[in-house]
Structures are given as C-alpha cells and as structure tokens.
Amino acid sequence: EQVEAQISRPAAARERISQLGVSRQELAVVASAQPAPGEAQIVTNSRILTARLRRAAQGAEINMLEQELLSQPVRLSLLQAQRDISVRTNEVLGKRTKILRDAINNRRQSEAALAEEAAAAAELAAADKHPVLRSLIEENAELTRELPRRVAAIEAAGKQLEEIKAEAADIERRLTRSEKLFEIGGVSRSIGRLLIEENRTLPQMSKYRAQLRARSRELGEIGLAQLRIQEQRRELVSTNRRTQELVDMVAADVSNPDELEEITAEIGRLLQDRRDRLLQVEDSYNLYLQTLGDLDIEQRRLLETTDRYRQFLARNLLWIPSAQVLFMGTWQDTFPAVERSLSPTRWLGAVASLMDSISNRLAAALLFLALFVVLLVLRRPLSQRYEEIGEKVLRTPEDNIGLTLASLGVIVIRALPLPLLMIVIGWFLRHAPQPSVFTDALARGLSLSGPFLFYALAFRALSAPGGMLDLHFGWQETNLKIIRRQLGRLATIGTPLIFFTILLFLSDIASDQATVGRLMFITFMVFLTVVIRPLTHPTAGVVATHYRRYPERWTSKLRWLWFGLSVGFPLLLGLVSALGYLYTSAIVAGLLLETIWRLLTLGVVYLVLLRWFALARRKLARQLAKEEFEAMLAAQENESQSDAEGDSPPAPIEEPLDIDKVDLQ
Numbered sequence: 001e002q003v004e005a006q007i008s009r010p011a012a013a014r015e016r017i018s019q020l021g022v023s024r025q026e027l028a029v030v031a032s033a034q035p036a037p038g039e040a041q042i043v044t045n046s047r048i049l050t051a052r053l054r055r056a057a058q059g060a061e062i063n064m065l066e067q068e069l070l071s072q073p074v075r076l077s078l079l080q081a082q083r084d085i086s087v088r089t090n091e092v093l094g095k096r097t098k099i100l101r102d103a104i105n106n107r108r109q110s111e112a113a114l115a116e117e118a119a120a121a122a123e124l125a126a127a128d129k130h131p132v133l134r135s136l137i138e139e140n141a142e143l144t145r146e147l148p149r150r151v152a153a154i155e156a157a158g159k160q161l162e163e164i165k166a167e168a169a170d171i172e173r174r175l176t177r178s179e180k181l182f183e184i185g186g187v188s189r190s191i192g193r194l195l196i197e198e199n200r201t202l203p204q205m206s207k208y209r210a211q212l213r214a215r216s217r218e219l220g221e222i223g224l225a226q227l228r229i230q231e232q233r234r235e236l237v238s239t240n241r242r243t244q245e246l247v248d249m250v251a252a253d254v255s256n257p258d259e260l261e262e263i264t265a266e267i268g269r270l271l272q273d274r275r276d277r278l279l280q281v282e283d284s285y286n287l288y289l290q291t292l293g294d295l296d297i298e299q300r301r302l303l304e305t306t307d308r309y310r311q312f313l314a315r316n317l318l319w320i321p322s323a324q325v326l327f328m329g330t331w332q333d334t335f336p337a338v339e340r341s342l343s344p345t346r347w348l349g350a351v352a353s354l355m356d357s358i359s360n361r362l363a364a365a366l367l368f369l370a371l372f373v374v375l376l377v378l379r380r381p382l383s384q385r386y387e388e389i390g391e392k393v394l395r396t397p398e399d400n401i402g403l404t405l406a407s408l409g410v411i412v413i414r415a416l417p418l419p420l421l422m423i424v425i426g427w428f429l430r431h432a433p434q435p436s437v438f439t440d441a442l443a444r445g446l447s448l449s450g451p452f453l454f455y456a457l458a459f460r461a462l463s464a465p466g467g468m469l470d471l472h473f474g475w476q477e478t479n480l481k482i483i484r485r486q487l488g489r490l491a492t493i494g495t496p497l498i499f500f501t502i503l504l505f506l507s508d509i510a511s512d513q514a515t516v517g518r519l520m521f522i523t524f525m526v527f528l529t530v531v532i533r534p535l536t537h538p539t540a541g542v543v544a545t546h547y548r549r550y551p552e553r554w555t556s557k558l559r560w561l562w563f564g565l566s567v568g569f570p571l572l573l574g575l576v577s578a579l580g581y582l583y584t585s586a587i588v589a590g591l592l593l594e595t596i597w598r599l600l601t602l603g604v605v606y607l608v609l610l611r612w613f614a615l616a617r618r619k620l621a622r623q624l625a626k627e628e629f630e631a632m633l634a635a636q637e638n639e640s641q642s643d644a645e646g647d648s649p650p651a652p653i654e655e656p657l658d659i660d661k662v663d664l665q
Helices: 002-032 041-128 131-185 189-201 206-235 239-251 257-317 331-341 344-360 362-394 401-415 417-430 437-462 468-472 477-505 510-536 544-549 559-578 582-645 659-664
Strands: none
Touching (some): 131 189, 131 239, 344 362
C-alpha cells in the first residue's frame, strides 16, 4: 500500500503545487490592492499582513512538495527494496515453518508407529492373561491405533490449508492486478482478452462448497468423539478407585495373593498408560479441530474472494471487446485451430483422463451405469404405456389429469438417457485426477449441451403424433409437424454446434476463440434464426393460428414486432460477436436459450393446468346432468302415480344445464 501511495503521489503533489501557485497569485493581488474608500488603516494593514503570511506559508509548502518530488524516486526505491526484503523474509519464514511442521509431523508419525507396534506386541502377549487385563490392553491398543490416523489427518488438513491459503492469496493478487489494469487500460481488446482468460482460469467453487458441507459434519463427529474422550479421562482422574474395582473383579477368579498383587500392579500401570493415551488422543483431536477450523475460514475466504472476482468480471466483461472485428485479424490461424480441435492426441488424452476418473470413482460409475441400463430397458415398456394412456384419453369417461401427468413423466424418462450420459461424462472429466485445459473445456461443453439436447428431445416427444400436444391438448397436426421438424433440427444439428462452440470458446489459445470458435457461434445463431422463423412467422408459422383466432388482442396486433425480435435477436448476437464482443454475445446467447426453454416449460405447465380445470369442469357438468336426469325420472314416476290416482299435476319445467353453477363449484 505504501508503494502504491508513493507511485500515485507525484501526480497529487503536482496538482497541489498548481493549486498553490494560483492561490499565491490571488494573494499577491490582494496584498497589492488599494484600500477601499473609508477603510481603516489598521484593517488595511491586517489584510495585507494576512495575505503576505498566507502567501509565504504556501510558498513554503510548494518548496516542501518540490523537495518531496525530488526525493520521491529514492523513497520509492527504498520502499520497494523494503517490500522485496519483507517478501523474501516471509518466504524464508514460510519455508522454515514448513520444515518445522514437517519435522513435527514426522516425529508424531514415528512416535505413533512405535506406539502402535508396542500395542500390537502387548496384545499378542496378553493372549493368555486374565480377561480383565486382556480387555484393558485391547482398549489401550485401540487408542494407540487412533493416534496414527489422527496424525495423518492433521498432516493432510495442514497441506490442504497451505494450498487454500496460497490459492486465496493468488486470487486476491489477480483481482487487485485486474482492477489496476482496468483503471489504466480502460475498455480495450487486450484488457478484454486478459479478463476472459482470468475468468476461464478461476477455480470451480462447487468442490469447495461440497468440502465445507462435509467438513461441518466431520466437525460434529469429531466434537462428539472428543466429548467421549473427555468423559473417559474424567473417569480416570483417580486411578486408584478404578483399579480397586477391577481388582475386585479379578479377585473372584484369582486366589494366589502374589499373583493378585502382580495383576493389581499391572492394572494400575495399564490404567496410567490409558490415561496418557487419552491425553494424547485429546490433544490430537484439539489440534485437528483447530486445523479444520483454520481450513474452514480460509476456504470461506477463498469463496468470498472468488465471488468478488467473478462479480468484477461480470460487471466489466460485457462491455469490453475481446477480439478484433471479423476478417480484420490474422486468419491464417484458422486451420491450425481446426487441427488442434480435432487432434487425436488431445482426444485420446481426454479419454485417458475419463478412464482415470472412472477408476477413482468406481462406485459412482457403476451406479450411473445401472441407472442408464434401467432407463434403456424401460423405454419399450414406457412406449407401450404411453400408447395405452393415449387410448384412455380418447375414451372420455376414463380421462383424468393423472393420465396427462403420467404421459409427461414417460416423455421425460424417454428423453433422459443420452443427455444424462453427456452430463455424467462431463462430471467425470471435471473431476479427473490430472485435468487439462482441453478436458475442462470438454467437460463444460458436455455439461452445457446435455440439457439443451434434453429439452429438444422432450419437447419433440411432446409434439409427436398421438402425443400430449395432439391428444391431450388438441393441437393441429400441421403445426405439430412444423414443431417436430424444427426441434429435430435443434437436437441433431444444434447440439453439436453448441458443443463445439463451447469447446472452442474455452480454449486456452485466443486464436481458437476468435477464428473457428466465432465462426461456430455465428453459424449457430444463423441456424437458430432458421429454426425460429417457421415457428413465429405471423402468416405461415405455428403462431399464425393464434393470431387468426384472436385478431383483436394486442399480442396479435404486434405480431410483426414479435417476429422481428425472435428472428433478429440471434442475428444481432452474431453481429455483436463479429464486432469482437465474443464474451458478451456468448453470455447473452446462453441467457436467451435458457429463457426460451424456461418459457416453453412454463407453457407446458400452463397447458396442464388448463386441462386440469377443463377436466374438473367436465366432471362437474356430468355430475349435474346426472342429478337432473335422476330428478326428471323421479318426477315422471310421481306423474305416473298421480295419473293412476286421477290427479293432474302441472308438467315439470325443464331447465337447461347451469354452466355458471358448474364454474362456481
């Protein structure tokens, strides 16, 4: 901070000197000005004296600032040298601390290993001893075996703590450097590329959040174990009473006084040894809890710093170009970028990383494999069930909202296998033992394109012949055919385009992003426009039916505006990318796709609710009609009886079905 203050000090000092110079000129004018008419001489002298004194003080301040400017390079060099010395001193102290910590851990491990060997030997020697002695020896051996585990856990937590500290300090330095670069360089392509690289290399915080959750549980377990150790220590504050209790138990089996005395001495020694072991275990628990507490604090600091860095990048990256305008750069890097993307070496390395990750998490891999096989096996029975549900929907008395929900569940399960496979492969790649930039980009590409494929397949299944939109909601087959065709294109063409766009945008080589990556993105935006046009065209699209049915609504009157926005927005994002705003266009495109899928999902929910209300209304209408029919039959029977008795009651007045009454119910 002192070095930074010294670097910015000359500008502030020169500005102050300029201000003082102007003020001295004004004071000189005041000192030489003629007295006002009628002004007392003493007032005139006081004004002149005050102006001269202030001018002299400001002159002294100017001299001081000039001397400060002359000595500023020397003082800056001194501060920088002191800072470098402090940094080197801290590095030396850190290395010494690490050496001492390693020595202490090695000593603890060696002592624990020796104690464990002694405990094992004692257990072997206690095989033919009295059960009370054998029980004490086994309990002491168990405490002894606990020590190496605690020491290993403390050492692992200490190493992780050092790594987290270093990572948090590195991110804080990167954040400070990026803020300074942004202040100095402003909005420029070089700064944009630098910030995008910083955003790409930020650590994934999901694993640290998972560690925090797991650590909270571990802290609770260790706290309970520590309480049990403390209770056992309190029981052994005075070993004499416990020794006497155990001797009384032994005395029932041992009649020889000498043997009993020998057993008594050994019991006392074992209890004393147990108390010492309990103290060591409690100390190890305390140290482990302290280390875990420090680790928890540092991880929270890392999360907070990373979140601040991400917020800084999110605020500024959208407005900074990260590449040159399309066709204005060096496009000779296009073919090398394609070769790198399709390099067999990189793909084989990714496969090897995937195999290593699967072998390290074999249980999770087997669980997913079982789930994947179950989903594949269920596809045929679910298809048959889907057809049966469709037949029931056509039979009005059997129709109910449960059939619609069941059909929706079948569609989700049938669309799930392939997208789930992509997401799981991405998860394994992201948790590979030795990840690389390419495997990380591959994982992100699979994780983001998997949900896209799922939505496309699910909504395409909704519009299939005899599907939900056809049988349950009564949509026209001509519109459903257009929807199926466009969603099929999204699934087969759009998914690979999204995957390779993400793969290239996350490359560690800027030319990959600016050349092939940008071309893939623009191609996807044009393709998205081609897909959207048949859906939103006001006269020939799917929405044209709605516009013709409700021509007076404001949404219908603005139909050409909606069409222009729907087909123009993807093209606008492609243009923004062509102008060099790669990050901006990619983020907004992601938000656009997410918004589209969410709106479609909400639309399906809305249709299900409407169908639920319609079915409920239909059920109530049938119930009212049944009640009216029964009442009419009862009235006819009464009329027949009256005719038999010779009476002529008035004919009953038939009332139509009260739909308002149905809606009220």
